[in-house]
Amino acid sequence: MYYIGIDIGKRHHEAGLINDKGNHIGKTIRFANSKAGSEKLLQFINQYKLSPDNSVVGLEATGHYWLSVFSYLHKLGFKTTVFNPLQSDALRHFYIRKTKTDVSDAYLIGQVIRIDSPDETPFLEEDLLQLRHLERLRFSFVDQCSDLKRKVISLLDQVFPEYEQIFSDVFGMSSTEVLLHSPLPEDLLNIDTNKLADLLNRVSKGRYGEARALTKANQLQDSALDSFGITVGLDAFKLQIKLLLEQIKLIEDHLKTLEKAMIEISNRQKHFLTTITGISDVTACVILGEIGSISRFERPEQLVAFAGLDASVHQSGDFYSNRTRLSKRGSPYLRRALWQAAFVASYHNPALSLHYQKLRKRGKAHGTAVGAVARKLTHIIFAILRDNKPYEPRIIPE
Structure with missing residues (x-):
């Protein structure tokens, strides 16, 4: 040979x-x-x-x-x-x-x-290869979008620090439309209150209602009147906020297109990953794209290691560290998806939430407990992909 x-x-x-x-x-x-x-x-x-x-x-x-x-x-x-x-x-x-x-x-x-x-x-199937490329591009877009939002918040903190307290989501539809037209306090003060209320009601597609929209408009203008933001170089701030918001909108449109294409591809795989509470259609796409063929792994522990969710052990001679951390080797994309799914499952999955609560009662930190849920979740994913069967939670009472 x-x-x-x-x-x-x-x-x-x-x-x-x-x-x-x-x-x-x-x-x-x-x-x-x-x-x-x-x-x-x-x-x-x-x-x-x-x-x-x-x-x-x-x-x-x-x-x-x-x-x-x-x-x-x-x-x-x-x-x-x-x-x-x-x-x-x-x-x-x-x-x-x-x-x-x-x-x-x-x-x-x-x-x-x-x-x-x-x-x-095993040779990676065409669908799985496509999924891998698309879901990794999606992560890139998500990170870009988060970075742009942080920049917008930073700019608002300087020119209109009170703005964040008015909307529960600064980047929601209503707030974004207001910022695109009137990002500065002086811009809001130059708008008729009723016109501002009409804008809010229209953009929210009537969810605000006339009375609530008028209340929100008055709140905006009152905050603008008493704003303690800086008053120099405002044209540059205004331009930056406008361009950043437009960029965010473009990336979010791209994300919708990507996610639609990803879900269409993953549905052709006829998997049962979404039967697990905590795993959405998009998360399932990431898991399929990163794992590829489950036949690559003989045991669930190998999949845990591939995701970098196994513990790294620190030992030297007779010294053993009592603090263990995730090895974080393997696929960072898979680890990120599993961690996000484990976070949701820790509160909403009948079986995994019990495991999370049990660890918390034993004094484990939140992150440690979520990490343990992520490893248990990986074992479940391995079994579902191997057996090609839906998830059936087994709740073991304490």
């Missing part, structure tokens, strides 16, 4: 070949991340008469750069394993200590495949 190790880079990759005794065969080849590069890799494979029957391939999951090589090898029919760089780091450090000459990373990756004999990495 032959073992092909491929060291992944952004522009170029390097491939090395070893036999079943761990001996290097020939020299490594460097090939570009391009069609011409793939042809060079194929020549290397043909040169040593390698085939899916007599060889296996190993890749490090370096960023997203491995995907094209993985896809190409999958088409050729090779058994290919993609693994975390941490797995090859241990062997790499061993070689650094034991030898005086550098050992190519491609050979080291081949040694990992030879020694560990890991399972083949």
